[in-house]
Amino acid sequence: MLGLKGKVAICTGSGRKLGLGAAILRRLAAEGCDVVVSDLGTPDRLLASGDIGASDEMEAIAAELRGLGVRVLVIPCDVRSEASVQNLIGRTVAELGRLDILVNNAGVGYLLKPFIDATLEEWQLVLDVNLTGTFLCSKHAARHMRSAGQGGRIINIASQAAKTGFAHLAAYVSSKHGMVGFTRSSAIELGGDGITVNAVCPNHVTTGLGAKQNEYYAKVRGQTPEQFMAAMRQRIPLGRPGVPGDTAAAVAFLASDDARYITGEAMNVSGGEETH
Ligand SMILES: NC(=O)c1ccc[n+]([C@@H]2O[C@H](COP(=O)([O-])OP(=O)(O)OC[C@H]3O[C@@H](n4cnc5c(N)ncnc54)[C@H](O)[C@@H]3O)[C@@H](O)[C@H]2O)c1
Structure with missing residues (x-):
């Protein structure tokens, strides 16, 4: 329907079953894209094993996606490392023959504390993964797309934040x-x-990262997580928080030929909660 059949897509940070990255790949694979599941694979000093896409979880997502009849690679990548990013792009092109769509989804969002208590190391980790990782992946994907001469799509998963x-x-x-x-x-x-x-700028979605944010803010406000969620539903015009499929649908549209004249946009997917 969206003209994505046979395109090749990478989504970084897509190694968690309940995460936005896996949902994005499910949608792109359902549209006929060959896809690359990519995530850290092994824990980091500041990122606990329960918070990252581990190797076995990446393989499980890949097996599920192969069930949709498309080609699927699993390529571990730390988006903070230029060598790791070059390997991700290089292997994708070598093994799947092309690269059409890059989704910069890897992110760290659960270092929750007042900024006056944050360490330089914590600040740097978030900036390195979310922003520098987006730069590095975009740089090497765009170099390939430019030399291939077939255009391309880069979609950055930002946030209401x-x-x-x-x-x-x-x-x-x-x-x-x-x-x-x-x-x-x-x-x-x-x-x-x-x-x-x-x-793409989603509002709250209860993924692993989203659940941690809920627990934290409910505690800070002296609410139960249920009270916190009820207040959230009340302030969102469409009456519910986001689900991963909402973000995935926006990504599929922006990746499609229908979005050929849209660039440089920061599109809210927030049920009307964010209006600028
Ligand atoms: N859940 C929400 O409410 C929400 C809202 C808006 C935006 N987002 C954004 O969506 C994206 C996905 O978040 P999610 O909610 O699915 O959470 P998530 O924690 O499930 O996904 C983040 C992924 O990034 C990976 N990652 C972390 N450091 C990495 C690194 N150095 N290299 C490669 N991968 C790394 C993690 O392993 C994890 O799989 C993030 O960029 C997040 O900021 C989430």
Whole structure:
């Protein structure tokens, strides 16, 4: 339907079953894309094993996606490392023959504390994964797309936190605002190559990351998680928080030929909660 059959897509940070990345790949694979599941694979000093896409979880997602009849690769990648990113792009092109769509989804959003208590190391981790990782992956994907001469799509998973400030999430909010700036600048540079660059800005989705944020904010406000969620539903015009399929649908549209004249945008997927 969307003209995506036979395209090749990478989504970073897509190794968690309940995460937005896996949902994005499910949707792109259902549209006929060959896809690359990519995530850290092994825990990091600041990222616990329960918070990252581990190797066995990546393999399980890949097996599920192969059931949709498309080709699927699993390529571990730490988006903070340029060598790791070059390996991700290089292997994708070598083994799947092309690269049409890059989704920059890898993110860290659960270092929740007042900024005056955050360490430089924590601040740097969030900026490195969310913003520098987006730069590195975009750089190497765009170099390939430019030399292949067939255009392309780069889609950056930003956040409502790219438009609005949130207490105790200063590094995250700063990195997501930065992703929108990078989206706008890179869209200008790549327009002549037929490569569009857009950001998607979801509001709350109860993934692993989202659940941690709920627990934290409910505690800070002296609410139960249920009371916190009820208040959230009340302020969202469409009456519910996001689900992973909402973000995945926006990504599929932006990846499609129907979105060929849209670039440099930061598109809200927030049930009306975010309006600018
Ligand atoms: N859940 C929400 O409410 C929400 C809302 C708006 C935006 N987002 C954004 O959506 C994206 C996905 O988040 P999610 O909610 O699915 O959470 P998630 O924690 O399930 O996904 C984030 C993924 O990024 C991976 N990652 C972390 N560091 C990495 C690194 N150095 N290299 C490669 N991968 C790395 C993690 O392993 C994990 O799989 C993030 O960028 C997040 O900021 C989430």
